[in-house]
Amino acid sequence: MSNDDALILTETDGHVGIIRLNRPKVLNALNPELMSMLAAQMEAYDKDSNIYVILLSGSEKAWAAGADIGDMAEQSAISMYERDQFATWERIKRVKKPVVAAVSGWCLGGGCELMMHCDVIIASETAQFGQPEINIGVMPGAGGTQRLTRALGKAMAMDVILSGRFLTAAEAVHHGLVSRVVPKEHFYTEALKVSQVIASKGPIALRLAKEGVLKAFETPLSEGLEYERKLFYTLFATEDQKEGMRAFMEKRKPEFKGR
Ligand code: DAK
Secondary structure: OOOOOOOEEEEEEOOEEEEEEOOHHHOOOEOHHHHHHHHHHHHHHHHOOOOOEEEEEOOOOEEEOOEOHHHHOOOOHHHHHHHOOHHHHHHHHOOOOOEEEEEOOEEEOHHHHHHOOOOEEEEEOOOEEEOHHHHHOOOOOOOHHHHHHHHHOHHHHHHHHHHOOOEEHHHHHHOOOOOEEEOHHHHHHHHHHHHHHHHOOOHHHHHHHHHHHHHOOOOOHHHHHHHHHHHHHHHOOOHHHHHHHHHHHOOOOOOOOOO
């Protein structure tokens, strides 16, 4: 991963497809070009049958300090509407494979919203989270009022969104915004380790399990439970289910094939 001009850097590690945000001079501020490249790369990994898990990372200093304020400053409602950048975010939302986030440093505004599109979040103890859009005269627009509220609850989300204050990593893990907090020197290696553990599971089961969890945000409980049952039955049509259960009975490691 060594191209100073590239907005994102990519590499693979076994079945893990890695993407690193790369605008260090502006703390990985998310401009439209970067978001388009990110969505395209995530879609490419999603289609690649050799990739089971996507790992998305920033730098130690910044996951992303938000959408690019310079890019938005002189936009009008009409130009924002016509650019329809939300379509790019929708493409990221539709990724079916598990996405692990390795988050360190600033994770603000659109950066925090991007993180909340990810599935498992490994945060450095130095990470700081927030939706400070209120400080620049706007409000969260890429899901912050909805996803942050579901993660933190109303009182905490209101506090963060209305005051613009930042949460520490300890607060974020305590309130369920991130999955784990680790020392800053290990945030990336831990996230890669977690990605490898996930990538060792059956890829179809992974995709359907992700789909099931995300369904919980959209449906009442009874409907979600029905949906889960259908996903569960579906897995009994896969070779990986036979292999996983037989391997357990035979006291050996399963070899999943994604079929
Ligand atoms: N955009 C552009 N540049 C940024 C930036 C940002 N969000 N954040 C930082 N930078 C730039 C700074 O301007 C500075 O550039 P130079 O002056 O060196 O040229 C450089 O990064 C280093 O930043 P600082 O000098 O400010 O560094 P500090 O350590 O002093 O402060 C900070 C770090 C993160 C506290 C501070 O930079 C800061 O407050 N940044 C802005 C945070 C923020 O307000 N974030 C929310 C932005 S609004 C949408 C989707 C999403 C969104 C909108 C639309 N659609 C799909 C339509 C989301 C909106 C937002 O995220």
